[in-house]
Amino acid sequence: MWEKFTDWAIPARLRRQGPDTTRRARLLLTFTGAMFGLGVTGIVFLLTIEPEPLSPRMLAIALPTALAGSVPAILRSTGSLTLAGNLGAALAFFSIAFVAFQTGGLGRPILGIQALVPLVAVLVSGVRWGVFWTVLACLEAGLLFYLHLEGFEFPEPPAPGVQDRVNLVLSVMLFVMVLVLGTIYESLKNAALDHFQRANRNLAKARDAAEAATRAAEEASRARSAFLATMSHEIRTPMNAVIGMAGLLEGTELTDEQRDFAATIRQSGDSLLTVLNDILDFSKIESGKLEVEATAFDLQSTIEEAVDVLAIKAKEAGIELLHESSPDLPRNVVGDSTRVRQILLNLLSNAVKFTEEGEVHLAVEAEKLETGPYEIHFAVRDTGIGIPADRMGMLFDSFTQVDASTTRKYGGTGLGLAISNRLAELLGGRMWVESEEGAGSTFHFTILAKRAPDGAAMTEKQAAKVLQGKRVLIVDDNATNRQILERVTASWGMEPTLCESGRQATSELLTANPYDVAILDMFMPEMDGAELARRIHSLKKRAGLPLVLLSSSGAILEESGDQESRAHFAATLSKPAKPRQLASTLSGIFGARKTARKPASDLPADMGARHPLRILLAEDNRVNQKVAVKILERIGYSTQVVENGALALEAIERETFDVVLMDLQMPELDGIGATRKLRERHPGEAERPRVIALTANVLEEERTACLQAGMDDFLGKPLAVPALIQALEKCVRRADGGAPRSGIEPESTPAPG
Numbered sequence: 001m002w003e004k005f006t007d008w009a010i011p012a013r014l015r016r017q018g019p020d021t022t023r024r025a026r027l028l029l030t031f032t033g034a035m036f037g038l039g040v041t042g043i044v045f046l047l048t049i050e051p052e053p054l055s056p057r058m059l060a061i062a063l064p065t066a067l068a069g070s071v072p073a074i075l076r077s078t079g080s081l082t083l084a085g086n087l088g089a090a091l092a093f094f095s096i097a098f099v100a101f102q103t104g105g106l107g108r109p110i111l112g113i114q115a116l117v118p119l120v121a122v123l124v125s126g127v128r129w130g131v132f133w134t135v136l137a138c139l140e141a142g143l144l145f146y147l148h149l150e151g152f153e154f155p156e157p158p159a160p161g162v163q164d165r166v167n168l169v170l171s172v173m174l175f176v177m178v179l180v181l182g183t184i185y186e187s188l189k190n191a192a193l194d195h196f197q198r199a200n201r202n203l204a205k206a207r208d209a210a211e212a213a214t215r216a217a218e219e220a221s222r223a224r225s226a227f228l229a230t231m232s233h234e235i236r237t238p239m240n241a242v243i244g245m246a247g248l249l250e251g252t253e254l255t256d257e258q259r260d261f262a263a264t265i266r267q268s269g270d271s272l273l274t275v276l277n278d279i280l281d282f283s284k285i286e287s288g289k290l291e292v293e294a295t296a297f298d299l300q301s302t303i304e305e306a307v308d309v310l311a312i313k314a315k316e317a318g319i320e321l322l323h324e325s326s327p328d329l330p331r332n333v334v335g336d337s338t339r340v341r342q343i344l345l346n347l348l349s350n351a352v353k354f355t356e357e358g359e360v361h362l363a364v365e366a367e368k369l370e371t372g373p374y375e376i377h378f379a380v381r382d383t384g385i386g387i388p389a390d391r392m393g394m395l396f397d398s399f400t401q402v403d404a405s406t407t408r409k410y411g412g413t414g415l416g417l418a419i420s421n422r423l424a425e426l427l428g429g430r431m432w433v434e435s436e437e438g439a440g441s442t443f444h445f446t447i448l449a450k451r452a453p454d455g456a457a458m459t460e461k462q463a464a465k466v467l468q469g470k471r472v473l474i475v476d477d478n479a480t481n482r483q484i485l486e487r488v489t490a491s492w493g494m495e496p497t498l499c500e501s502g503r504q505a506t507s508e509l510l511t512a513n514p515y516d517v518a519i520l521d522m523f524m525p526e527m528d529g530a531e532l533a534r535r536i537h538s539l540k541k542r543a544g545l546p547l548v549l550l551s552s553s554g555a556i557l558e559e560s561g562d563q564e565s566r567a568h569f570a571a572t573l574s575k576p577a578k579p580r581q582l583a584s585t586l587s588g589i590f591g592a593r594k595t596a597r598k599p600a601s602d603l604p605a606d607m608g609a610r611h612p613l614r615i616l617l618a619e620d621n622r623v624n625q626k627v628a629v630k631i632l633e634r635i636g637y638s639t640q641v642v643e644n645g646a647l648a649l650e651a652i653e654r655e656t657f658d659v660v661l662m663d664l665q666m667p668e669l670d671g672i673g674a675t676r677k678l679r680e681r682h683p684g685e686a687e688r689p690r691v692i693a694l695t696a697n698v699l700e701e702e703r704t705a706c707l708q709a710g711m712d713d714f715l716g717k718p719l720a721v722p723a724l725i726q727a728l729e730k731c732v733r734r735a736d737g738g739a740p741r742s743g744i745e746p747e748s749t750p751a752p753g
């Protein structure tokens with residue numbers, strides 16, 4: 001019944017304000033009900049002692065009692081708890097005050113009931129209204145006190161017998177009211193606690209759900225990594241065979257058509273591998289898993305290597321590939337050389353790809369920041385097709401190409417720039433592009449890198465001492481290249497003179513002071529480098545001038561079999577000219593250092609003879625065995641082959657090996673297990689062979705696992721011959737206990753004699 005009444009009196013809009021408001025409204029209704037009960041009791045009681053129904057006392061009780069009925073109505077119609085609450089409080093307050101006045105002022109027990117008004121006001125309408133009603137009650141008490149002091153004649157109090165009965169009833173009502181309020185307070189408190197507990201439980205549930213989601217996400221990411229690793233492995237293993245065998249096939253006796261087929265197979269394999277690597281990188285970037293290294297590396301060589309890779313393609317495409325590093329570039333920096341090379345390769349190969357004629361120019365500058373590191377700025381400028389202004393914004397998004405026809409004409413996945421852009425950011429820099437459609441593009445990127453101890457820079461510095469003050473004649477038809485050579489040689493203290501043709505050079509040589517050395521470009525219109533060299537050597541006075549030939553391919557003279565031309569040159573260097581190499585070549589000419597020599601063929605077939613190594617290959621896959629054995633044969637090594645880690649360990653116990661090429665996934669005992677065992681049995685570095693991991697899984701985790709297991713090096717499959725040679729070179733170095741012997745450096749210079 002009471003429930004129904006309160007449901008009726010509390011309107012929906014109040015309920016919507018929440019359970020707390022609803023509870024306060026209930027409290028108000030309960031209090032009003034109690035006051036109403038008190039009023040009715042008072043009236044009945046008055047009627048028994050005072051038969052006059054319209055006495056002021058009777059009215060003072062009956063009127064507010066009747067008005068109390070309006071509180072629920074007002075609550076329902078206005079929906080305002082404050083209004084209804086204060087109306088109830090006012091009715092109770094003033095009727096009690098009037099009764100107290102009527103019954104003799106201060107000291108009346110009814111004033112005790114009045115004390116409940118501020119209490120209820122606090123609970124219903126908040127502390128502020130509670131304070132308000134307390135202040136009023138105090139004023140009332142003060143007023144009554146003042147009236148007593150002044151000797152005011154209060155209306156006649158009831159006779160003592162009546163008064164006792166009134167006091168009895170009021171006391172009981174006071175106790176009951178306090179109990180009611182206490183109960184209400186208790187229920188409010190419990191409800192609030194309940195509310196908190198429920199909220200807590202919900203929070204705990206949400207936390208559990210979040211934890212489960214995180215676990216699921218971690219699980220998914222592990223599964224994804226595992227999938228990537230497997231996919232990478234599964235694709236790389238057959239690719240290893242395809243690329244390796246095609247390369248070997250190319251080296252056999254073939255008809256032109258067959259050679260073309262073999263080359264196509266190998267090139268397609270290479271591009272497939274590039275796509276695979278891009279996708280792997282991209283998915284690692286996407287999942288935030290790509291981390292960059294911070295190790296000291298030779299910045300200049302990294303740049304030169306990247307340029308070298310593209311030099312051949314540029315030459316095939318008939319465009320000049322030029323490179324210029326500012327002299328203040330720190331030689332060694334701390335960073336991730338692989339990633340820097342990757343960005344450079346991407347930008348350079350795009351530039352070469354999208355340039356039909358003209359040149360591709362890489363400029364590298366460094367600026368020391370006040371905060372400590374260097375900001376290294378790379379700019380790859382081309383004279384290619386350019387990019388329309390409206391497409392430039394989206395270039396760095398994944399899978400975008402300038403237009404759909406790009407794929408048809410030039411190939412590519414549209415991932416390269418997106419990856420490079422993210423890599424540049426990971427290296428502390430950024431990437432941007434300037435381009436004009438039809439005129440060419442310049443792709444810029446920066447990285448932040450600290451300078452590393454400058455050990456390797458010594459060679460160039462030492463070279464510079466030798467080169468100081470030497471006069472050099474530079475002959476090249478390409479203006480940018482002339483400029484680069486001028487700056488580079490000048491930075492070593494040389495005195496360069498520039499000529500743009502063979503004709504100009506010969507007349508310069510005839511008239512001017514003697515030169516110490518001349519650098520000649522091979523490919524020039526009218527008179528090429530070889531012809532110019534002949535002319536120079538036929539000039540009596542200049543016959544002894546040392547000449548350095550720059551050609552787009554170092555092997556060009558060997559290919560043409562032109563022994564006579566070769567004899568004219570003290571050294572040949574492949575373009576683009578690399579400062580470090582040029583410095584060492586030039587200083588070699590001046591006797592500071594012997595320049596390294598290398599056989600002309602691509603693979604150093606005599607490496608095995610010059611640097612004997614006993615090699616063991618542990619590999620279960622037949623095709624891969626064959627590929628590795630054949631490649632090693634090509635560079636002059638015979639190899640022992642075993643099928644798994646356990647057999648490898650047995651072989652090592654039986655015989656002495658310098659190097660073990662260790663596949664990772666093998667039956668019985670895998671590469672990692674075998675390496676661990678090997679290190680346990682032979683803790684001393686000198687008494688065990690160097691272990692080089694061979695794996696189709698190129699993810700960083702795998703590399704770390706290999707190194708942790710105690711492997712000395714790591715080669716990815718498909719086996720890249722230069723990488724294999726480099727890895728073996730390190731073994732030679734260890735076997736010799738010193739620097740590698742000359743002749744196996746891929747970039748060293750062929751020289752006559």
Ligand code: ADP
Pocket residue numbers: 346350351354382384385386387395400401402403406411412413414415416417418441
């Ligand atoms: P892709 O593998 O297709 O080369 P990239 O992300 O490296 O992917 O390049 C995206 C697109 O940007 C290219 O397809 C090409 O349309 C445009 N682009 C990149 N570099 C150049 C450039 N040097 N000159 C003109 N267009 C370029």
